Amino acid sequence: MPNNQFKRGELYSVINGMASTAVARRLQKNFRQAGLEITIEQWSVLYHLWKEDCLSQQELCNRTFRDKPSITRLIDNLEKQKLVRRVASKSDRRINLVCLSDAAKELQELTITLANQTMNEALIGVNKEEIETVKQVFQRVYDNLT
Amino acid sequence: MPNNQFKRGELYSVINGMASTAVARRLQKNFRQAGLEITIEQWSVLYHLWKEDCLSQQELCNRTFRDKPSITRLIDNLEKQKLVRRVASKSDRRINLVCLSDAAKELQELTITLANQTMNEALIGVNKEEIETVKQVFQRVYDNLT
């Protein structure tokens, strides 16, 4: 059924379009209005370090779904802002452990509150079952493609 | 309930994370393997022009959810590749109408087929109701934030 096919193709712009763009812009705007100078991409790296500090760059690649050059440069910029530092691993000299500074630890509460507020705004009128479905579909899509 | 709050914050990475990245990378890869040199962002512009040719740059901003500088440079690159050309509007000299070349018209069928195939791969095991829910949630999120 070609008509169904066509609609499936259009789904690309659903998954990768207006909503994700709008959420990203709003979260970045909310950070800026709170006086935070970090980008949402930098924040996503910090987010994983708050859960577990001193991860290797490769581990950050895995957890943030970015490639190695992207992480290299995000860490470069976070290091310039004194939010993280690279610490050489003692057991494997190829590895940099990326560790949070005290300044970065202080950002955790505020930024996560802002992210929660942003998502609460975004999800007004969306119920738990629908959210659960979106999460399941996205996990399925990811699994299908990797 | 703070626990629920926290989970909502995590949803940012659902909407803007692994799945959308994976779909974008796969579609770009499928274009490349078919010998197509266009980016998915350029394709998204062409997509709207195939539906309606000779739109203004502002109208392309609205339909692709991009800002004006982004469209300016996408059109610059599409023009370099001879896929579109800027045509001055006769009724309003501020406006550039962006019109498809014959070469661009020939890309329509193949690229849309590739997009459909990519989304079929991505959506294996996802049923129509779930797809409908995702579309509704994303529309709602967009409306909530704009």
Next chain:
DNA sequence: GGCATATAGTTAGTTATGCAACTAATTTCA
């Protein structure tokens, strides 16, 4: 008519992404 305002598009600077090619350290295994 003419000045203020709004709209269309461009340019400059910073950050981020993808890919390919590279260095350095580690592991594998014949």
Next chain:
DNA sequence: TGAAATTAGTTGCATAACTAACTATATGCC
């Protein structure tokens, strides 16, 4: 043990994104 393959990270190049500031044209209104 030592050469080949793997893994961790970096660098260079191209494209794309956002912000802010800019030019040019059009519109509104006194």
